[in-house]
Amino acid sequence: MPPGAPTLSILMYHQIGRYPRPDAHRALFCHIDRFRSQLAYLDRAGFDVLSMDQAVDSLFGRRPLTRRSVVITVDDGYDDFREHAWPALQERGFPAMVYLVGSLIGQRSSWQTHRPDPAPLMTADAVRRLHREGCHFGSHTLSHPRLSHLPAAEQRREIADSKRQLEDLLGAEVAHFCYPYGDYTARSREFVAEAGYRSATTCIRGAGNLSEHPLELTRKAISYGDNLLGFAWKLHFKQARKGKGALADRVS
Numbered sequence: 001m002p003p004g005a006p007t008l009s010i011l012m013y014h015q016i017g018r019y020p021r022p023d024a025h026r027a028l029f030c031h032i033d034r035f036r037s038q039l040a041y042l043d044r045a046g047f048d049v050l051s052m053d054q055a056v057d058s059l060f061g062r063r064p065l066t067r068r069s070v071v072i073t074v075d076d077g078y079d080d081f082r083e084h085a086w087p088a089l090q091e092r093g094f095p096a097m098v099y100l101v102g103s104l105i106g107q108r109s110s111w112q113t114h115r116p117d118p119a120p121l122m123t124a125d126a127v128r129r130l131h132r133e134g135c136h137f138g139s140h141t142l143s144h145p146r147l148s149h150l151p152a153a154e155q156r157r158e159i160a161d162s163k164r165q166l167e168d169l170l171g172a173e174v175a176h177f178c179y180p181y182g183d184y185t186a187r188s189r190e191f192v193a194e195a196g197y198r199s200a201t202t203c204i205r206g207a208g209n210l211s212e213h214p215l216e217l218t219r220k221a222i223s224y225g226d227n228l229l230g231f232a233w234k235l236h237f238k239q240a241r242k243g244k245g246a247l248a249d250r251v252s
């Protein structure tokens with residue numbers, strides 16, 4: 001991307017709904033009122049909200065960005081997305097990429113062992129309905145493991161089988177992946193490439209347009225405490241962490 005070209009930020013959300021201020025794990029929650037204000041800001045400030053396909057084409061293909069752009073990514077597939085975030089996105093005609101945990105669809109976020117009450121995840125019916133309505137879905141593995149802790153065969157299964165499983169569920173190609181906890185190794189990345197994904201997102205902080213590889217896209221986490229000023233600051237913050245790879249900035 002030439003110097004001075006418009007920037008692109010890949011925003012990372014988890015749970016979006018009517019939540020009180022959490023004591024911990026604030027990057028995992030966003031109040032729906034703030035989310036709505038953030039979408040209004042993107043509209044007002046003239047951002048293009050791109051699909052992940054459009055973003056990958058822009059960053060690594062032949063479709064240069066014409067305006068400041070964002071991609072909205074939402075990890076884990078919580079049921080609150082269906083209830084709160086998706087209607088807000090639909091009102092503005094904005095796309096979003098939701099990463100699903102294949103074997104836990106319709107269940108709870110049982111990998112979050114720190115929580116006494118793991119959160120409900122969208123059912124298969126809800127996923128299919130939102131897909132018909134234009135929501136985009138990607139894979140976040142089968143069971144939300146730390147990939148770097150798994151033997152190679154297990155990693156490959158988590159990465160490749162989740163793609164096939166979601167493709168069966170949706171009747172459409174699943175081309176995008178997200179590393180749980182932002183945890184991965186060079187081998188994980190090879191398995192993601194081998195499975196045929198076009199992109200993979202990390203939890204490495206930075207502007208999306210400074211990502212060096214489509215299977216290691218940098219993102220910006222939007223936290224519960226981000227007011228509109230904080231949100232805007234993150235959008236305009238361009239620096240990517242250089243030299244930090246697989247093990248940086250782990251979140252859920």
Ligand SMILES: [Zn+2]
Binds near residue numbers: 076144180181252
């Ligand atoms: Zn996750």
